[in-house]
Amino acid sequence: xxxxxxxxxxPLALIFHALLTVFILAPLVVVMLVSLSDKEYLSMxxxxxxxxxYREILAAPELISAFWLSIWLGLASATLATIVAVPAALAIAxxxxxxxDGLMAFLMSPLMIPHVVLGVAFLRFFSIMEWxxxxxxxxLVHAITVVPYSLRLTLAAVIGLERDAETAAxxxxxxxxxxxxxxxxxxxLPGVAAGWVLAFIQSFDEVTMTIFVATPxxxxxxVALYNRISQLTDPVTTSVSTILxxxxxxxxxxxxxxxxxxxxxIGKK
Amino acid sequence: MASSTHQTSRGLPWLLSLPALAxxxxxxxxxxVLTAILSFNAFDGMRGIQQSYGFGNYLxxxxxxxxxxxxxxxxxxxxxxxxxxxxxxxxxxxxxAKMKPVWRGTFFVVILGPLLISVVVRTLGWSVxxxxxxxxxxxxxxxxxxxxxxxxxxSMTGVIIVLTHVxxxxxxxxxxSAMQRLDGQIEHAAxxxxxxxxxxxRRIxxxxxMPGILSGAIIVFALAASAYATPAIIGGRRVKVVATTLYxxxxxxxxxxxxxxxxxxxxxxxxxxxxxxxxxxxRRFKQVFA
Numbered sequence: 001x002x003x004x005x006x007x008x009x010x011p012l013a014l015i016f017h018a019l020l021t022v023f024i025l026a027p028l029v030v031v032m033l034v035s036l037s038d039k040e041y042l043s044m045x046x047x048x049x050x051x052x053x054y055r056e057i058l059a060a061p062e063l064i065s066a067f068w069l070s071i072w073l074g075l076a077s078a079t080l081a082t083i084v085a086v087p088a089a090l091a092i093a094x095x096x097x098x099x100x101d102g103l104m105a106f107l108m109s110p111l112m113i114p115h116v117v118l119g120v121a122f123l124r125f126f127s128i129m130e131w132x133x134x135x136x137x138x139x140l141v142h143a144i145t146v147v148p149y150s151l152r153l154t155l156a157a158v159i160g161l162e163r164d165a166e167t168a169a170x171x172x173x174x175x176x177x178x179x180x181x182x183x184x185x186x187x188x189l190p191g192v193a194a195g196w197v198l199a200f201i202q203s204f205d206e207v208t209m210t211i212f213v214a215t216p217x218x219x220x221x222x223v224a225l226y227n228r229i230s231q232l233t234d235p236v237t238t239s240v241s242t243i244l245x246x247x248x249x250x251x252x253x254x255x256x257x258x259x260x261x262x263x264x265x266i267g268k269k
Numbered sequence: 270m271a272s273s274t275h276q277t278s279r280g281l282p283w284l285l286s287l288p289a290l291a292x293x294x295x296x297x298x299x300x301x302v303l304t305a306i307l308s309f310n311a312f313d314g315m316r317g318i319q320q321s322y323g324f325g326n327y328l329x330x331x332x333x334x335x336x337x338x339x340x341x342x343x344x345x346x347x348x349x350x351x352x353x354x355x356x357x358x359x360x361x362x363x364x365x366a367k368m369k370p371v372w373r374g375t376f377f378v379v380i381l382g383p384l385l386i387s388v389v390v391r392t393l394g395w396s397v398x399x400x401x402x403x404x405x406x407x408x409x410x411x412x413x414x415x416x417x418x419x420x421x422x423x424s425m426t427g428v429i430i431v432l433t434h435v436x437x438x439x440x441x442x443x444x445x446s447a448m449q450r451l452d453g454q455i456e457h458a459a460x461x462x463x464x465x466x467x468x469x470x471r472r473i474x475x476x477x478x479m480p481g482i483l484s485g486a487i488i489v490f491a492l493a494a495s496a497y498a499t500p501a502i503i504g505g506r507r508v509k510v511v512a513t514t515l516y517x518x519x520x521x522x523x524x525x526x527x528x529x530x531x532x533x534x535x536x537x538x539x540x541x542x543x544x545x546x547x548x549x550x551x552r553r554f555k556q557v558f559a
Contacts, residue, residue, distance in 0.1 A: 027394025
């Protein structure tokens with residue numbers, strides 16, 4: 001037997017790891033590189049560098065309006081999802097009641113239902129209700145698809161808490177509402193906020209379901225990008241994508257500061 | 270946790286859950302039920318949706334070779350993506366576990382971070398990489414591995430590569446979660462008793478990681494089988510899968526009842542696989558969880 005330390009990665013493992021890292025990062029790096037090309041077509045490698053395709057974004061008003069629509073949609077649906085998910089998370093974490101498991105499964109179900117199926121269901125529903133093209137309707141269905149993220153992170157925050165401070169406040173005469181507002185809420189706020197950010201990102205990125213219900217007036221940025229990519233090769237898509245990658249990295253940094261990115265992504269406390 | 274729960278005020282938990290429940294009943298349950306009803310409506314190419322009901326749409330999907338092939342192709346694609354995610358994801362998670370905490374944190378972000386970046390953006394990157402003049406073909410020809418550019422864009426191979434990239438993080442997350450329940454010393458014990466690295470992996474590590482691998486496989490399979498944007502962009506018209514067929518029925522053929530029936534079948538298949546496999550995992554690996 002060799003005396004090699006088995007708690008370390010061998011050279012083969014490190015080569016595998018390096019190749020996999022390249023596989024993971026390659027498409028993102030390539031998008032960022034191609035966005036700096038001065039050519040009319042998407043190509044790698046390229047010779048001339050320019051910021052031309054960033055200036056071209058300004059000449060595509062539909063992309064800019066889609067961007068703002070996605071921002072407002074994300075803000076509204078993440079906020080609505082948080083407002084309904086936080087009390088539900090408190091109920092599920094703090095109470096034993098008949099139907100608790102069923103309620104939990106129902107509220108987490110948007111993760112299990114394929115987004116194409118959700119898209120079809122909402123398309124049918126909107127056409128019956130004559131809600132097609134309504135921004136409010138889009139906010140409502142986006143909120144449903146992101147509730148599980150808010151619920152999961154809030155649950156993790158509530159379950160991880162000691163109840164001593166709350167019990168003390170109650171026994172000293174604080175009402176349930178005051179105990180919630182002054183004691184519990186500040187304690188779970190990082191989890192709730194992280195849930196909101198994750199919900200915002202998921203709403204902002206959602207494309208599959210939204211394609212089914214988006215109209216020319218309610219086209220989100222991912223849908224607008226998808227439409228451009230599937231119709232023509234247009235380098236503007238790479239400059240917009242680069243901005244999205246950099247923006248997401250900024251959000252990841254914020255999430256990491258708030259609760260730790262591993263916790264958000266893996267869902268462990 | 271049970272000791273810290275309220276036993277008083279029975280109505281309170283439902284009152285707290287009411288806003289979420291109302292939203293979900295009105296805007297999730299009702300649309301799904303309406304879609305299920307629509308799937309039984311008859312359809313006439315000239316006059317549109319008919320007010321008569323039957324199993325016609327389901328029979329058409331099950332008996333018509335065209336739709337059966339699409340379902341089989343989608344299942345095969347999802348299976349291939351799942352297997353590749355296992356082959357890449359399990360070793361990578363083992364490697365991550367052995368890293369120093371600083372490096373592990375960094376590479377967690379590298380490997381899991383792309384989950385937060387729009388799938389359209391990730392797919393766009395791959396469409397640049399996979400084109401006949403793209404980076405992958407340039408590198409392959411530079412190395413002399415191929416003479417002619419190989420068709421990756423608008424091919425099933427391309428779709429499988431990109432879906433693997435999109436869903437690999439879920440496998441890493443699932444295996445990592447399973448690994449947190451393991452006793453780290455057991456590997457050392459096996460090795461010090463004379464087992465080689467391969468035997469240790471196969472006899473000691475793998476059986477304990479199996480629940481994590483299987484739950485990761487369920488997630489990856491379900492997501493891959495219903496993916497839309499990636500097959501639509503990378504596969505194009507050449508590689509039709511269930512999700513893109515669904516879109517075509519609704520927006521090109523305008524046969525909504527048939528589209529609804531495809532959606533119902535996709536949802537049922539999804540639920541059957543998720544619930545069925547979870548049962549299997551729980552039953553077979555009870556001793557590991559206990």
